[in-house]
Amino acid sequence: xxxxxxxxxxxxxxxxxxxxxxxxxxxxxxxxxxxxxxxxxxxxxxxxxxxxxxxxxxxxxxxxxxxxxxxxxxxxxxxxxxxxxxxxxxxxxxxxxxxxxxxxxxxxxxxxxxxxxxxxxxxxxxxxxxxxxxxxxxxxxxxxxxxxxxxxxxxxxxxxxxxxxxxxxxxxxxxxxxxxxxxxxxxxxxxxxxxxxxxxxxxxxxxxxxxxxxxxxxxxxxxxxxxxxxxxxxxx
Amino acid sequence: xxxxxxxxxxxxxxxxxxxxxxxxxxxxxxxxxxxxxxxxxxxxxxxxxxxxxxxxxxxxxxxxxxxxxxxxxxxxxxxxxxxxxxxxxxxxxxxxxxxxxxxxxxxxxxxxxxxxxxxxxxxxxxxxxxxxxxxxxxxxxxxxxxxxxxxxxxxxxxxxxxxxxxxxxxxxxxxxxxxxxxxxxxxxxxxxxxxxxxxxxxxxxxxxxxxxxxxxxxxxxxxxxxxxxxxxxxxx
Numbered sequence: 001x002x003x004x005x006x007x008x009x010x011x012x013x014x015x016x017x018x019x020x021x022x023x024x025x026x027x028x029x030x031x032x033x034x035x036x037x038x039x040x041x042x043x044x045x046x047x048x049x050x051x052x053x054x055x056x057x058x059x060x061x062x063x064x065x066x067x068x069x070x071x072x073x074x075x076x077x078x079x080x081x082x083x084x085x086x087x088x089x090x091x092x093x094x095x096x097x098x099x100x101x102x103x104x105x106x107x108x109x110x111x112x113x114x115x116x117x118x119x120x121x122x123x124x125x126x127x128x129x130x131x132x133x134x135x136x137x138x139x140x141x142x143x144x145x146x147x148x149x150x151x152x153x154x155x156x157x158x159x160x161x162x163x164x165x166x167x168x169x170x171x172x173x174x175x176x177x178x179x180x181x182x183x184x185x186x187x188x189x190x191x192x193x194x195x196x197x198x199x200x201x202x203x204x205x206x207x208x209x210x211x212x213x214x215x216x217x218x219x220x221x222x223x224x225x226x227x228x229x230x231x232x233x234x235x236x
Numbered sequence: 237x238x239x240x241x242x243x244x245x246x247x248x249x250x251x252x253x254x255x256x257x258x259x260x261x262x263x264x265x266x267x268x269x270x271x272x273x274x275x276x277x278x279x280x281x282x283x284x285x286x287x288x289x290x291x292x293x294x295x296x297x298x299x300x301x302x303x304x305x306x307x308x309x310x311x312x313x314x315x316x317x318x319x320x321x322x323x324x325x326x327x328x329x330x331x332x333x334x335x336x337x338x339x340x341x342x343x344x345x346x347x348x349x350x351x352x353x354x355x356x357x358x359x360x361x362x363x364x365x366x367x368x369x370x371x372x373x374x375x376x377x378x379x380x381x382x383x384x385x386x387x388x389x390x391x392x393x394x395x396x397x398x399x400x401x402x403x404x405x406x407x408x409x410x411x412x413x414x415x416x417x418x419x420x421x422x423x424x425x426x427x428x429x430x431x432x433x434x435x436x437x438x439x440x441x442x443x444x445x446x447x448x449x450x451x452x453x454x455x456x457x458x459x460x461x462x463x464x465x466x467x468x469x470x471x472x
Contacts, residue, residue: 094375104366105358105376113375122341130340133369139330139349140341 001025001080011037012050012196018080022184023071026079028054032196034215036128043214043221048076049229050194055079056233057162057193064161066154068189069181084181084190088142090129091151092119093159094175098199099212101175104131110206118155123179150187151180158189166200169231171209174199195225237261237316247273248286248432254316258420259307262315264290268432270451272364279450280458284312285465286430291315292469293398293429300397302390304425305417320417320426324378326365327387328355329395330411334435335448337411340367346442354391359415386423387416394425402436405467407445410435431461 003025004017014027028047033040051073058070069081094101097111101119120137121129137143143151155178166173176198179191191197195210202209209228213221239261240253250263264283269276287309294306305317330337333347337355356373357365373379379387391414402409412434415427427433431446438445445464449457 101372104363105368105372106360106363107376111376114377115375117369117371117375119369119371124342127340127342131367131369132341133353133355133367135353135355136337136341139351139353140343140347141350 001074003078012047013192022083023080024083025074026081026192028077028079028192032211032214034211036125039215041214043225045222046196046225049225050192050196051077051079053194053229053232054192058189060165061158061161061189061193064157066157066161066189067186069183081190082183082188084183084188086123086179086181086190087147087151087187088123089132089137089151089180090121090123091155091178091180092121092175093117093155093178094119095159095163096172096174098174116156116159118152147187154178154180154187154189158193162193162198167203170203171228171231172201172203172206174201195228200228237310239314248283249428258319260317260319261310262317262428264313264315264428268447268450270447272361275451277450279461282432282458282461285461286428286432287313287315289430289465289468290428294425296401297394297397297425297429300393302393302397302425303422305419317426318419318424320419320424322359322415322417322426323383323387323423324359325368325373325387325416326357326359327391327414327416328357328411329353329391329414330355331395331399332408332410334410352392352395354388383423390414390416390423390425394429398429398434403439406439407464407467408437408439408442410437431464436464 001018007015007017007024011033012029012031016025018025028051030042030044030046032043032046055073058068062068069084071080071082073079094113094117097107098109102109120132122132123129134148138145158178163173178189180187181190198210199212200209208218209224213224237254243251243253243260247269248265248267252261254261264287266278266280266282268279268282291309294304298304305320307316307318309315330349330353333343334345338345356368358368359365370384374381394414399409414425416423417426434446435448436445444454445460449460
């Protein structure tokens with residue numbers, strides 16, 4: 001599949017057109033940003049790792065019945081995906097309190113929630129991706145009740161699948177972010193699922209194995225990305 | 237009813253104990269604050285107006301089946317109320333987009349919502365009273381599903397009652413904030429319902445008749461408070 005003109009460049013990925021108007025190439029960069037772009041840096045080979053991990057995790061959630069945009073991983077840094085009209089909502093799942101939720105409500109990180117929380121945020125960098133409730137989304141007409149129900153159902157399946165998978169490998173899936181989009185009338189899971197978009201803690205030690213190592217200058221960033229990649233992708 | 241020791245002093249009101257441990261006196265001050273206390277001032281006789289307006293509106297919502305903490309208005313600035321253990325949630329109802337919601341999502345003020353939005357915020361000045369979803373509240377164990385359902389039911393009754401009342405008087409009830417608390421096992425509507433806690437726009441001119449005149453330095457603050465007081469309370 002030949003790369004066509006650049007469609008869009010984001011913080012961690014670039015999208016390129018292909019000769020097929022329904023398909024685009026998602027290119028994974030090593031650029032890392034945090035705190036709504038206030039912190040910037042590079043994680044060596046992050047793009048390669050995230051492409052592999054995302055491919056493997058998309059395959060896993062597809063087995064659980066969640067439709068994704070993944071067609072195939074083309075090479076180290078490129079994934080062929082279905083072209084999506086991305087919904088302006090980020091879907092965040094929280095199993096334990098961490099990150100933004102801890103700061104927002106003045107809570108300690110690591111509190112186990114009585115049940116997983118599915119949180120929506122309005123995807124808008126200039127506004128800082130503010131939290132939005134389902135009631136707001138419906139009242140503004142930004143999605144229908146059916147679409148929200150579908151997002152929640154798919155998100156619950158992803159959480160159940162990945163929580164179990166990482167638990168069996170010795171890790172806690174603390175929280176993660178999903179993005180969905182429309183493709184030919186269907187809503188598909190898009191974007192990526194990797195250490196940039198998940199918090200993973202080692203069960204025994206609570207060691208952080210995700211982008212928090214970069215966000216919080218904890219060191220060993222590349223090692224954590226590589227270690228999780230080997231665990232997720234096996235000896236591929 | 238004799239005033240006892242001061243129990244609590246807030247931004248706009250003071251609570252005093254009484255000889256009855258189940259009852260407290262709510263004293264209405266003229267102090268006005270906005271933007272989480274960053275702006276401070278005085279609205280002459282606001283306390284007197286808010287005490288009258290709140291008493292009248294509490295009576296109205298009680299007729300609609302909503303239980304409140306009101307016992308009786310004692311004098312110009314004092315209201316006898318049932319003692320509440322206030323829930324740490326502010327309940328905000330929005331019929332049109334304005335204020336925080338407009339800023340948070342980058343929207344124009346005055347957009348009519350497809351349906352009223354009931355929004356919760358975590359009552360915490362230091363954190364800026366952040367928006368919180370029902371999913372968060374339940375997952376943190378801060379309220380039960382039954383309590384949330386009760387708050388929503390009461391809030392919907394208040395909105396229906398007051399929207400109709402103000403509409404008939406020629407005003408749009410844009411949004412308002414409620415606080416609830418526990419009293420002997422029951423959840424009662426507490427605090428106040430007045431121009432400090434509601435946005436009211438004149439239907440024909442969209443003239444603001446509420447605390448936004450103070451927040452935004454629009455002038456005629458006292459006139460707006462007095463005019464609405466006369467409308468709500470009649471010739472009392």
